Amino acid sequence: MxxxxxxxxxxxxxxxxxxxxxxxxxxxxxxxxxxxxxxxxxxxxxxxxxxxxxxxxxxxxxxxxxxxxxxxxxxxxxxxxxxxxxxxxxxxxxxxxxxxxxxxxxxxxxxxxxxxxxxxxxxxxxxxxxxxxxxxxxxxxxxxxxxxxxxxxxxxxxxSPASHTSASRLKSDTALVDLLRNAVEASSDDDGWVRLASVGHIITKQHPDFDARNYGYNKLSDLMAATALFDLDRRIPGDGKPAVIYARDKRHPT
The missing domain is CATH 3.40.50.1010 (5'-nuclease)
Incomplete structure (x- = not known):
């Protein structure tokens, strides 16, 4: 590969x-x-x-x-x-x-x-x-x-493409919430933060057909933001490198 x-x-x-x-x-x-x-x-x-x-x-x-x-x-x-x-x-x-x-x-x-x-x-x-x-x-x-x-x-x-799923319905989707939270927890650092790309990789390994577009969102970051259950942080690494998005479960102690 x-x-x-x-x-x-x-x-x-x-x-x-x-x-x-x-x-x-x-x-x-x-x-x-x-x-x-x-x-x-x-x-x-x-x-x-x-x-x-x-x-x-x-x-x-x-x-x-x-x-x-x-x-x-x-x-x-x-x-x-x-x-x-x-x-x-x-x-x-x-x-x-x-x-x-x-x-x-x-x-x-x-x-x-x-x-x-x-x-x-x-x-x-x-x-x-x-x-x-x-x-x-x-x-x-x-x-x-x-x-x-x-x-x-x-x-x-x-x-027809999937329609936009409301925030309330996303929160009530126990399987989806557990999937997202478990993926964040699986590779997060001591402060609870994890690169969003790692979250997507973990989820895809478990569910090859997982796609934010199944819920009407173009990106995983959009889907996670819509749930209002995660903090998202866009970080600029410098040296001309593209920004990296990190995620953290809002339940994590700050």
Whole structure:
């Protein structure tokens, strides 16, 4: 795995049968946060009409279409082709991580196998994605969270981004509050302060699909501020380095 995630070489493999083409631009922007897409492939039967909406995106985003005929009804040959290609790319030794785009649980074992080889797996799928596939990834992002106001309105209301969760509802969400507090406590110093990046890292290791956008907030800092349960401190380290945000549980004695 590359030490600098922004320079990580990534293979982006898209199950076109299980991913909407309307969000591909936002999806690739999200991928860019984790590294550079050195391979971009989309799998499906391009001779049919069901993937017609993808063709324009393939050209615009320089995604290589991989043709896979449906040999028989009821069997997904696309999944098999994607798995075979993924293993070939894995054994090439040219990549630091994989981005698997699908809402299909059939890729659970593939994600686990790639992680066994020491590479990072980023999953992308709809909220209906089965939990085993989500848990098999290092990080899983719901494509509903990638939809922005500048994007075309989704034709399926199920793909709408999460609405802003009120402070009162956040406070009453015991699971969320415990998750945030436990993550802060796990790596805080004697004064109770911890770098927010460390908090996010701890949470993601426990819940790959955790995302502040699930609650309608763009950043973890925004979500934690909205709960009113944490103190946040923006510190400037100097030497031209970017500011670092620290968090502390308000219950910690001052």
């Amino acid at each position: 590359a030490s600098d995630t922004t320079s990580a070489k990534l293979a982006v493999l898209i199950d076109a049968d299980n991913a909407p083409p309307a969000i591909i631009e936002e999806l690739l922007a999200e991928v860019a946060k984790y590294g550079t897409a050195h391979a971009k492939r989309a799998y499906g039967d391009w001779t049919g009409t069901s993937l017609r909406g993808w063709k324009e995106q393939l050209l615009a985003q320089s995604i290589q279409p991989i043709q896979q005929f449906a040999y028989t009804t009821g069997k997904n040959a696309t999944d098999a082709a994607m798995v075979i290609d993924a293993m070939d790319l894995l054994h090439s030794g040219r990549f630091d991580g994989f981005c698997l785009v699908s809402s299909d649980s059939d890729f659970t074992r593939l994600a686990a196998r790639i992680r066994e080889a020491g590479l990072t797996v980023y999953g992308f799928g709809e909220r209906k994605t089965p939990k085993p596939f989500v848990a098999a990834c290092d990080k899983f992002s719901y494509i509903e969270n990638l939809i922005t106001s500048s994007a075309a309105a989704p034709t399926d209301t199920a793909l």
